[in-house]
Amino acid sequence: MLPRSLSSPNCAPRKDGTCVRFLIIHYTACDLAETLRILTDGASPRPVSAHYVIAEDGEIFQLVPEEMAAWHAGTSYWGAYEGLNTWSIGIELVNPGHGASYRPFTEAQTKALLELGEDIQERHSIPAYHVLGHADIAPTRKSDPGELLDWARLASRGLGCHVPFEETPLIMDAEGCQELLRDIGYHVHVTGERDEETTAALRAFAYRCAPLCIHDPWDGRVMATLLSYHARVHEGL
Numbered sequence: 001m002l003p004r005s006l007s008s009p010n011c012a013p014r015k016d017g018t019c020v021r022f023l024i025i026h027y028t029a030c031d032l033a034e035t036l037r038i039l040t041d042g043a044s045p046r047p048v049s050a051h052y053v054i055a056e057d058g059e060i061f062q063l064v065p066e067e068m069a070a071w072h073a074g075t076s077y078w079g080a081y082e083g084l085n086t087w088s089i090g091i092e093l094v095n096p097g098h099g100a101s102y103r104p105f106t107e108a109q110t111k112a113l114l115e116l117g118e119d120i121q122e123r124h125s126i127p128a129y130h131v132l133g134h135a136d137i138a139p140t141r142k143s144d145p146g147e148l149l150d151w152a153r154l155a156s157r158g159l160g161c162h163v164p165f166e167e168t169p170l171i172m173d174a175e176g177c178q179e180l181l182r183d184i185g186y187h188v189h190v191t192g193e194r195d196e197e198t199t200a201a202l203r204a205f206a207y208r209c210a211p212l213c214i215h216d217p218w219d220g221r222v223m224a225t226l227l228s229y230h231a232r233v234h235e236g237l
Contacts, residue, residue: 003052003062003116009042010049011068015086020066020124022081022088023117023159024073026050026134027144029097039063039092047071050090052116058108060116066124076137077187078130084137089120093145104148117159129185129233131160135207139186139200147211163228165210169220170227174198177223180230181205194218205229 028035032055039049040063050072053061064070072090073083081087093109096102105113121131131154134142155162172180175192182188186201202217209229213219 003060005062006036006040008040008049008063008070010039010044010047010071011064012071014067014069018086020087020089020120021126022078022084022130022132022137023120023124023126024084024088024090024132024134024137025113025145025149026072026090026092027095027097027146028053028092029095029144031096032056032094035092035094036061036063050092052090053092053094054109054112054116055094056106056109058106058112060112066120073134073137074141078132078137079185089124091116093149095145095148098143098146102146102148105145105150110150110153114154114157114159117154118157121159128155128158129161133204133207135204136186139204140197143203143207145207147207147214151208160208161229161233163209163225163232165212166221166224166228168224170224171220172223172227177202177226180226184226184230184233202226 035053049064049070051064051070066089069085070090071085073085076084093105134144152162154160174194175190178188178190178198181201188198188201199217203214206214206217206222210222210225213222
Protein backbone atom coordinates (compact mmCIF):
# COMPACT_ATOMS: atom_id res chain seq x y z
CA MET A 1 0.00 0.00 0.00
CA LEU A 2 1.41 3.39 -1.01
CA PRO A 3 1.46 5.93 1.83
CA ARG A 4 -1.01 8.79 1.72
CA SER A 5 1.05 11.97 1.74
CA LEU A 6 0.35 14.74 4.26
CA SER A 7 2.84 17.50 5.02
CA SER A 8 4.07 18.36 8.49
CA PRO A 9 6.16 21.50 8.98
CA ASN A 10 7.67 19.96 12.10
CA CYS A 11 10.97 18.73 10.70
CA ALA A 12 14.49 19.86 9.95
CA PRO A 13 17.49 18.79 7.88
CA ARG A 14 19.46 15.99 9.48
CA LYS A 15 22.56 17.23 11.24
CA ASP A 16 25.81 17.18 9.28
CA GLY A 17 27.54 13.84 9.50
CA THR A 18 24.39 11.93 10.45
CA CYS A 19 22.21 9.53 8.51
CA VAL A 20 19.46 6.99 9.17
CA ARG A 21 20.71 4.26 11.50
CA PHE A 22 17.55 3.42 13.46
CA LEU A 23 13.86 2.69 13.03
CA ILE A 24 11.86 3.77 16.09
CA ILE A 25 8.29 2.54 16.71
CA HIS A 26 5.77 4.51 18.78
CA TYR A 27 2.10 4.53 19.67
CA THR A 28 0.05 7.69 19.38
CA ALA A 29 -2.01 7.56 22.63
CA CYS A 30 -4.91 9.15 20.72
CA ASP A 31 -7.12 8.49 17.71
CA LEU A 32 -6.16 9.02 14.08
CA ALA A 33 -7.75 12.44 13.63
CA GLU A 34 -6.10 13.83 16.75
CA THR A 35 -2.80 12.21 15.81
CA LEU A 36 -2.72 13.87 12.40
CA ARG A 37 -3.74 17.20 13.91
CA ILE A 38 -0.98 17.12 16.53
CA LEU A 39 1.75 15.90 14.20
CA THR A 40 1.03 18.57 11.57
CA ASP A 41 0.47 21.50 13.96
CA GLY A 42 3.28 23.92 13.22
CA ALA A 43 1.92 26.48 15.69
CA SER A 44 2.19 24.21 18.72
CA PRO A 45 4.53 25.45 21.48
CA ARG A 46 5.98 21.93 21.53
CA PRO A 47 5.83 20.79 17.89
CA VAL A 48 6.17 17.06 17.21
CA SER A 49 6.02 14.86 14.14
CA ALA A 50 6.86 11.45 12.72
CA HIS A 51 7.77 10.21 9.29
CA TYR A 52 4.85 7.79 9.13
CA VAL A 53 1.55 7.08 10.88
CA ILE A 54 -0.19 3.72 10.53
CA ALA A 55 -3.93 3.77 11.22
CA GLU A 56 -5.76 0.85 12.81
CA ASP A 57 -7.15 -0.13 9.40
CA GLY A 58 -3.60 -0.33 8.04
CA GLU A 59 -3.63 2.92 6.05
CA ILE A 60 -0.21 4.58 6.03
CA PHE A 61 0.31 8.35 6.12
CA GLN A 62 3.68 9.93 5.35
CA LEU A 63 4.13 13.28 7.09
CA VAL A 64 7.87 13.95 6.79
CA PRO A 65 10.27 12.99 3.96
CA GLU A 66 12.80 10.40 5.04
CA GLU A 67 15.72 12.67 4.18
CA MET A 68 14.53 15.07 6.89
CA ALA A 69 14.61 14.60 10.66
CA ALA A 70 11.15 14.30 12.20
CA TRP A 71 10.64 15.32 15.83
CA HIS A 72 9.53 12.04 17.36
CA ALA A 73 12.32 10.82 19.65
CA GLY A 74 13.00 13.78 21.93
CA THR A 75 15.79 13.41 24.47
CA SER A 76 17.03 9.94 23.62
CA TYR A 77 20.06 7.68 23.67
CA TRP A 78 21.20 4.33 22.35
CA GLY A 79 24.76 3.17 22.74
CA ALA A 80 27.02 5.97 21.50
CA TYR A 81 24.12 7.77 19.82
CA GLU A 82 22.41 10.78 21.41
CA GLY A 83 19.42 12.73 20.11
CA LEU A 84 18.01 10.05 17.84
CA ASN A 85 15.79 12.36 15.78
CA THR A 86 18.68 12.97 13.41
CA TRP A 87 19.64 9.28 13.30
CA SER A 88 16.24 7.66 12.80
CA ILE A 89 12.95 7.21 11.05
CA GLY A 90 9.89 7.25 13.30
CA ILE A 91 6.68 5.28 12.80
CA GLU A 92 3.59 6.03 14.90
CA LEU A 93 0.95 3.31 15.36
CA VAL A 94 -2.53 4.57 16.22
CA ASN A 95 -3.42 3.09 19.61
CA PRO A 96 -4.89 4.56 22.83
CA GLY A 97 -1.75 3.60 24.72
CA HIS A 98 -1.24 2.25 28.22
CA GLY A 99 -4.33 2.63 30.33
CA ALA A 100 -7.83 1.20 30.35
CA SER A 101 -8.14 1.35 26.54
CA TYR A 102 -4.72 -0.07 25.64
CA ARG A 103 -5.30 -2.88 23.18
CA PRO A 104 -3.38 -5.16 20.81
CA PHE A 105 -2.34 -3.60 17.54
CA THR A 106 -4.59 -4.71 14.71
CA GLU A 107 -3.62 -7.32 12.13
CA ALA A 108 -3.90 -4.65 9.43
CA GLN A 109 -1.52 -2.39 11.35
CA THR A 110 0.96 -5.17 11.94
CA LYS A 111 0.99 -6.18 8.29
CA ALA A 112 1.44 -2.57 7.21
CA LEU A 113 4.25 -2.11 9.74
CA LEU A 114 6.02 -5.21 8.46
CA GLU A 115 5.77 -4.09 4.85
CA LEU A 116 6.80 -0.50 5.51
CA GLY A 117 9.45 -1.41 8.06
CA GLU A 118 11.13 -3.96 5.83
CA ASP A 119 11.24 -1.45 2.99
CA ILE A 120 12.80 1.25 5.20
CA GLN A 121 15.22 -1.22 6.71
CA GLU A 122 16.43 -2.44 3.33
CA ARG A 123 16.82 1.02 1.83
CA HIS A 124 18.77 2.39 4.79
CA SER A 125 20.64 -0.80 5.79
CA ILE A 126 19.26 -0.68 9.34
CA PRO A 127 20.39 -3.69 11.39
CA ALA A 128 17.77 -5.71 13.25
CA TYR A 129 19.10 -4.59 16.64
CA HIS A 130 18.49 -0.94 15.67
CA VAL A 131 14.73 -1.45 15.30
CA LEU A 132 13.51 -0.27 18.68
CA GLY A 133 10.60 1.11 20.64
CA HIS A 134 10.43 4.66 21.95
CA ALA A 135 10.68 3.18 25.45
CA ASP A 136 14.07 1.68 24.61
CA ILE A 137 15.67 5.01 23.75
CA ALA A 138 13.89 7.08 26.42
CA PRO A 139 12.95 4.56 29.15
CA THR A 140 12.46 7.02 32.00
CA ARG A 141 10.00 9.06 29.91
CA LYS A 142 8.23 6.68 27.56
CA SER A 143 6.50 3.28 27.53
CA ASP A 144 5.46 3.00 23.89
CA PRO A 145 4.69 0.99 21.91
CA GLY A 146 4.67 -1.48 24.80
CA GLU A 147 4.08 -5.15 25.34
CA LEU A 148 1.03 -5.57 23.07
CA LEU A 149 3.03 -5.09 19.90
CA ASP A 150 3.94 -8.51 18.50
CA TRP A 151 7.70 -8.06 18.83
CA ALA A 152 8.40 -11.74 18.20
CA ARG A 153 6.55 -11.61 14.88
CA LEU A 154 8.43 -8.49 13.83
CA ALA A 155 11.76 -10.05 14.78
CA SER A 156 10.94 -13.19 12.79
CA ARG A 157 11.03 -10.92 9.74
CA GLY A 158 14.22 -9.15 10.81
CA LEU A 159 12.53 -6.10 12.32
CA GLY A 160 14.13 -5.99 15.74
CA CYS A 161 15.68 -8.70 17.88
CA HIS A 162 13.79 -11.04 20.14
CA VAL A 163 14.49 -14.11 22.26
CA PRO A 164 12.04 -16.50 23.95
CA PHE A 165 11.07 -15.69 27.52
CA GLU A 166 13.29 -17.63 29.94
CA GLU A 167 11.16 -19.37 32.57
CA THR A 168 14.08 -20.32 34.82
CA PRO A 169 15.10 -17.33 36.97
CA LEU A 170 18.69 -16.13 37.06
CA ILE A 171 20.25 -14.39 40.04
CA MET A 172 22.12 -11.28 38.92
CA ASP A 173 23.27 -8.28 40.91
CA ALA A 174 22.44 -4.73 39.85
CA GLU A 175 25.93 -4.02 38.52
CA GLY A 176 25.91 -7.08 36.28
CA CYS A 177 22.47 -6.15 34.98
CA GLN A 178 23.56 -2.58 34.27
CA GLU A 179 26.60 -3.75 32.37
CA LEU A 180 24.48 -6.02 30.16
CA LEU A 181 21.95 -3.23 29.52
CA ARG A 182 24.71 -0.78 28.61
CA ASP A 183 26.39 -3.31 26.33
CA ILE A 184 23.11 -3.79 24.46
CA GLY A 185 22.60 -0.04 24.08
CA TYR A 186 20.45 1.17 26.98
CA HIS A 187 21.46 4.45 28.59
CA VAL A 188 22.15 3.43 32.18
CA HIS A 189 24.95 4.17 34.60
CA VAL A 190 26.75 1.40 36.45
CA THR A 191 25.89 2.31 40.04
CA GLY A 192 25.44 -1.13 41.54
CA GLU A 193 22.03 0.03 42.78
CA ARG A 194 18.50 -0.85 41.71
CA ASP A 195 17.90 2.75 40.73
CA GLU A 196 15.05 4.32 38.79
CA GLU A 197 17.06 4.61 35.57
CA THR A 198 17.95 0.90 35.54
CA THR A 199 14.44 -0.17 36.52
CA ALA A 200 13.02 1.86 33.61
CA ALA A 201 15.49 0.33 31.15
CA LEU A 202 14.67 -3.19 32.37
CA ARG A 203 10.97 -2.49 31.96
CA ALA A 204 11.57 -1.23 28.41
CA PHE A 205 13.40 -4.47 27.66
CA ALA A 206 10.60 -6.48 29.28
CA TYR A 207 8.02 -4.84 27.01
CA ARG A 208 9.75 -6.57 24.11
CA CYS A 209 10.94 -9.89 25.53
CA ALA A 210 9.46 -10.49 29.00
CA PRO A 211 5.96 -8.97 29.06
CA LEU A 212 4.84 -11.12 32.00
CA CYS A 213 7.29 -9.20 34.17
CA ILE A 214 6.70 -5.56 33.27
CA HIS A 215 5.35 -4.87 36.77
CA ASP A 216 8.46 -6.41 38.35
CA PRO A 217 11.33 -5.92 35.92
CA TRP A 218 13.88 -7.16 38.46
CA ASP A 219 12.29 -10.62 38.29
CA GLY A 220 15.00 -13.27 37.80
CA ARG A 221 13.30 -14.40 34.61
CA VAL A 222 13.96 -10.95 33.11
CA MET A 223 17.62 -11.33 34.06
CA ALA A 224 17.77 -14.72 32.33
CA THR A 225 16.05 -13.37 29.22
CA LEU A 226 18.35 -10.33 29.20
CA LEU A 227 21.41 -12.56 29.27
CA SER A 228 20.00 -14.64 26.41
CA TYR A 229 19.24 -11.48 24.41
CA HIS A 230 22.74 -10.12 24.99
CA ALA A 231 24.25 -13.35 23.69
CA ARG A 232 21.95 -13.35 20.65
CA VAL A 233 22.79 -9.77 19.67
CA HIS A 234 26.49 -10.44 19.99
CA GLU A 235 26.16 -13.38 17.65
CA GLY A 236 25.54 -10.75 14.99
CA LEU A 237 21.81 -11.03 14.36
